[in-house]
Amino acid sequence: MYKIYKTKTILNTHKHCDGGWFWDKYSAFPYVGCEWGCEYCYWRDEKYNPHKASRDKKVSEFDDAFSQYIKAKENAPELLKKALKNKPIDLIYLDNYQPIDSQYQYTRKMLEVCFGLGFPVFINEKSPMLLRDIDVLKKINKKSYLNVGWSIITNEDNKIRKIFEPKAPLVQTRFEAMKKLSKDKILTGTVFMPILPFIYDDEKNIEAVIKKTKECGGQYVLDAGLTLWGYCGEYFYKALEKYDSDLVPKYKNLYSNPKLLAEYTIEIHNRVLKYCQKYNLTPYIPRPVSFYPKELQNNKKTAEKFYLEARELQMSGQGGYKEWAYRKGAWALDDLNEDVQKIYQNKGLSGIMQIEGIGKSLADKILKVEKNNNNFIKRR
Numbered sequence: 001m002y003k004i005y006k007t008k009t010i011l012n013t014h015k016h017c018d019g020g021w022f023w024d025k026y027s028a029f030p031y032v033g034c035e036w037g038c039e040y041c042y043w044r045d046e047k048y049n050p051h052k053a054s055r056d057k058k059v060s061e062f063d064d065a066f067s068q069y070i071k072a073k074e075n076a077p078e079l080l081k082k083a084l085k086n087k088p089i090d091l092i093y094l095d096n097y098q099p100i101d102s103q104y105q106y107t108r109k110m111l112e113v114c115f116g117l118g119f120p121v122f123i124n125e126k127s128p129m130l131l132r133d134i135d136v137l138k139k140i141n142k143k144s145y146l147n148v149g150w151s152i153i154t155n156e157d158n159k160i161r162k163i164f165e166p167k168a169p170l171v172q173t174r175f176e177a178m179k180k181l182s183k184d185k186i187l188t189g190t191v192f193m194p195i196l197p198f199i200y201d202d203e204k205n206i207e208a209v210i211k212k213t214k215e216c217g218g219q220y221v222l223d224a225g226l227t228l229w230g231y232c233g234e235y236f237y238k239a240l241e242k243y244d245s246d247l248v249p250k251y252k253n254l255y256s257n258p259k260l261l262a263e264y265t266i267e268i269h270n271r272v273l274k275y276c277q278k279y280n281l282t283p284y285i286p287r288p289v290s291f292y293p294k295e296l297q298n299n300k301k302t303a304e305k306f307y308l309e310a311r312e313l314q315m316s317g318q319g320g321y322k323e324w325a326y327r328k329g330a331w332a333l334d335d336l337n338e339d340v341q342k343i344y345q346n347k348g349l350s351g352i353m354q355i356e357g358i359g360k361s362l363a364d365k366i367l368k369v370e371k372n373n374n375n376f377i378k379r380r
């Protein structure tokens, strides 16, 4: 069921960019819920589920309101235009195309707003419907930046995939769309999330997805594991039971033991790294910086290295203090209004240490990264 309504706000501005992952600073969603209804989708968790905030009594009438009750924000494009007008240019995340968009075209209209105002865009996509708007997408790509990540968990369109992605478009159509974008020189790749334990985590599936990404002109593979928080876990277990009830206790054992889960996550992530190396793809999305003021691009690139370190530590289960130190260092660099190289040139290491959030050890690391830059300016 669909409901068309007027929303009060459309733009989410995040305190920090989604460093190491999609790099977005803003996000905007023209629809509430997702008709593709993947069984593993973490958006169903109480923490994210957009339906919970709608205070709409209809929600209780559905088994799975998230995928069965789609609300469309008819004023999304005009609100987006107003909201972005006075915002600094930065990356905006637009979520995937919904079937209802063929009728209302709110996603297209929002893309036109982004193009008009010169905002770069990232789309995490499940549907080749996106190609309908290739004209606008190409214009955004030419004017600022566009990246389309294809949400893919397996290379095979078979009964098993149907259990976990009952309504999503065929994987092969996603790969074909990836190929088309790549031919149009648009950055694209695979968002390999979640890698389902004991179902899609084997060498064969991981290599097949990565190899196919390469063949279709994708440039990266970004992987992550399955999250089973709250209602999202409760919902997923029903699908797992349908697939293979013997896996339920295996999952429960894995997800109730943080040490085991960390070891497992490292093993699977290493598998992805191995095949990314084999097929010469990056296991991350390179940070786009061309739309930032010239004098800040160097800081953003150095911050990228810190964000990626933090992500690797997080993925390898060695998070904690070190991971957060890197992340905080990246935030400090992102918030800086002056080129860190200039600071060093004028004030030396102590100048870098005066930046809020940067201690001696991070200052040394910044300097090391900067010294590897071709454009490194020596201290006067």
Ligand code: SF4
Binding pocket: 034, 035, 036, 037, 038, 040, 041, 042, 043, 096, 126, 151, 168
């Ligand atoms: S397409 Fe994406 S947002 Fe929609 S249900 Fe599937 S995983 Fe969730």
